[in-house]
Amino acid sequence: MRREGLLNLVLALLLLALPFAAQMLGEPFYVTLATRMAILALAAVGLNLALGFGGLVSFGHAAFFGIGGYAAGILASHAFNAEPLLGLPGTDQMPVIWLVAALVCALVALPIGAISLRTSGVYFIMITLAFAQMVYYFAVSWPAYGGEDGLSITVRNGFPGLNTANPLSFFLVCYAVLMAALVLMWRIRDSRFGAALQAARQNDTRVAAIGIRPYHIRLAAFVISAVVTGIAGALFADLNRFVSPSMMSWQMSGELIVLIILGGTGRLFGPVAGAILYVLLEFALGGLTERWQFFLGFILLGVVLFARGGIIGVLAGKARHG
Amino acid sequence: MQTALIVEQLLNGLQFGVMLFLMAAGLTLIFGVMGLINLAHGSFYMVGAFACAAVAAATGSFWLGLAASLVAAAAAGALIEVTVIRRLYGRDHLDQVLATFALILILSESVRWLFGDFPLYLNIPPQLGGAVALPGGVQYPVYRLAIIAAGLLVGVALYALIARTRLGMRIRAGESDREMIGALGVDISTLYTIVFALGAALAGLAGAMVGALQSVQVGMGEPVLILAFVVIVIGGIGSIKGAFVGALLVGVTDTLGRILLPQLLAAAIGPAQAAGIGAALASMSIYIVMALILAFRPKGLYSAQG
Incomplete structure (x- = not known):
């Protein structure tokens, strides 16, 4: 366990050091790359609660990622055009946007989870996919906020006391949120609730037999997981200053799963390791060849077939609970 | 006019x-027999279409292309x-999802490497060109009717294969107890390869x-x-009959929903808003049907596995 703790610390410091090094070397583009890593890691940290700890393979988390993104885009556009939304003014302040993104994601995740969790196994994978497709097509065909073309955010939303237009400040905001989410996941994992969730993954009959209802535990985990991914979506929209239905596409859901497996399923820092490696691969291969997806495919295949447990599994050994 | 449109x-x-059924039949067989989620099934659809287009362009014959797509x-x-x-x-389903996701990337890029970035075009064979008049005054393309016929024919052939032949018996046995048929001396890995290739060929045919x-x-x-996943989940994973019913349900719901929903809504809330909401609802309709079915029958309509 100590080795994993050390590895986690190294990963956290590595991600923090990257943009500062880039800034010193006069390569501001790498700051954006690091921000992308932090945000994708945050989205995957959310999914990891359901997928890694709870064993709930949600193939639809891109929906929450996109809903978070649209929360940022819609609130910002109402603030920019000074049009009220449902009688309330829009906002360009990140904390408010995050709060709204979290609330909306929770409200959407609750019914989706309540229905999906009645199924299990492949059916769960497919029904979460179906709900995400529903949200995706809704966004594509709803004309009010750009439909298929998406919605631009004219000016990146602000954070009190910071100039978020500066890439480094924005990175630090994202990094801070990521670390806060990791602390939350760490506290959840080691709590009674987390223990029940992981026990339900291993054997839900036994959990039910000692008087805990796995359904409620799983539903709570699914909702928290959606909220964290949604906040990541709001940050992602601010990073690109653009939000479109492609954030909700099933490929995005697949990518989030890839990040987790690449890093190590059910490991606290697995999503962080996965996001760092994935963005690096995407960037390095993309620089070498136009056909980078071909090689990415082989690398992913190699990880599944030969490196079970992902990066954290390879570097820090097996998890405590197998 | 209105009935003609609906027909x-x-x-x-x-x-x-019917086209969805060709895709879903392979997926559901592969899941039923081998317990594998295959995200790369859509790639065989693409491979079939490209093989057909390439061979048809080279030889001038759609029929040779169709044969090439199967092969x-x-x-x-x-x-x-x-x-x-x-x-x-x-492996567990998570590993299967990731590995077959990787296969999609590899296969898509390979095809792009071979054929370039531009789409290919495939002409309808001259024998099946034109349209026929159906009762009710509808002019309908012969080629689409031929697809319906071909799909129904494949459905019947597949049913006969599974219910009436020795191979079909082994496939059914593989679904219910794979260890037992291995112990009885059936070469299980060859059986798996055959089932997988059969599923791929059906997808290739649909693509072509x-x-x-x-x-x-x-x-x-x-x-x-x-959509094929939606179909097999609605029908019950592992059931060919379920795939057939599910495919027709999804096909008809989706097509009719796009026409009827905006019209129904227009009557209720006025045309201006109905266009937007109707289109949004129509594109969501099959997923709504799926969620409803799974909410009441979590294992689909005709689940093969309890």
Whole structure:
């Protein structure tokens, strides 16, 4: 366990050091790359609660990622055009946007989870996919906020006391949120609730037999997981200053799963390791060849077939609970 | 006018459904027999379409192209089963999802490498060109009717194969107890390769037939794949009959929903808003149907496995 703790610390410091090094070397583009890593890691940290700890393979988390993104885009556009939304003014302040993104994601995740969790196994994978497709097509065909073309955010939303237009400040905001989410996941994992969730993954009959209802535990985990991914979506929209239905596409859901497996399923820092490696691969291969997806495919295949447990599994050994 | 429109859309829905059935039949067989989720199934659809377009362009014959699509998709399926898929049977679904996701990337890029970035076009064979008049005054393309017929024919053939032949008996046995049929001396890994190649060939056939209606391009398989998953989940995973019912249900719901929902809404809330909401609801309709069915029957309509 100590080795994993050390590895986690190294990963956290590595991600923090990257943009500062880039800034010193006069390569501001790498700051954006690091921000992308932090945000994708945050989205995957959310999914990891359901997928890694709870064993709930949600193939639809891109929906929450996109809903978070649209929360940022819609609130910002109402603030920019000074049009009220449902009688309330829009906002360009990140904390408010995050709060709204979290609330909306929770409200959407609750019914989706309540229905999906009645199924299990492949059916769960497919029904979460179906709900995400529903949200995706809704966004594509709803004309009010750009439909298929998406919605631009004219000016990146602000954070009190910071100039978020500066890439480094924005990175630090994202990094801070990521670390806060990791602390939350760490506290959840080691709590009674987390223990029940992981026990339900291993054997839900036994959990039910000692008087805990796995359904409620799983539903709570699914909702928290959606909220964290949604906040990541709001940050992602601010990073690109653009939000479109492609954030909700099933490929995005697949990518989030890839990040987790690449890093190590059910490991606290697995999503962080996965996001760092994935963005690096995407960037390095993309620089070498136009056909980078071909090689990415082989690398992913190699990880599944030969490196079970992902990066954290390879570097820090097996998890405590197998 | 209105009935003619509905009849036409109903036939379009049927054609769409039959095509989905060809995809879903392979997926559901592969899941039922081997317990494998295969996201790369859409790639065989693409391989079939490209093989058909390439051979048809080279020889001038659609029919040779159709044969080539079956061969190419089955060969690709067998090759991938032997090299990669075989190692995934014992793994959990998460590993299967990731590995077959990786296969999509590899196959799509390979096809793009071979054929370039531009879509190919495939002409409808001259024997099946033109339209026929149906009762009710509808002019309907012969080619689409031919797809419906071909799909129904494959459905019947598949039923006969599974219910009446020795291979079918082994496939059914593999679904209910794979260890037992291995112990009885059936070469299980060859059986798996055959089932996988058969599923791939069906997907390739679907791709080739639809290739003449749309353009043949990389990424054409994925939207169909998602719908095929919806179909097998509605029908109950592992059940060919479920795949058939589910495919027709999805095909008809989707096609009719796009026509009728905006009209129904227009009557209720006025045309201005109905256009937007109707279109949004119509594109969501099959997923709504799926969620409703799973909410009441979590294992689909005709679940093969309890």
